[in-house]
Amino acid sequence: MSDNWSAVAMAFVALFLVGGIISFIKQGLRRGAVLLGVLAVLATTAAVLWW
Structure with missing residues (x-):
């Protein structure tokens, strides 16, 4: 989970x-x-792709 902070930020x-x-x-x-x-x-697309 620590690698996904960018995805979490984009989701917010x-x-x-x-x-x-x-x-x-x-x-x-x-x-x-x-x-x-x-x-x-x-932003949602970026979060999904970053995940």
Whole structure:
């Protein structure tokens, strides 16, 4: 598990971005939510590939 700290960090970044998506949707900022969605997918992909 100690070798996977980068993957764990990227997973937390992805979760943080999902929280941002929810916040942006509540504020009505659809374009920002889409951008954060793309970034969350990239962070999730990075976490999976790093694992």
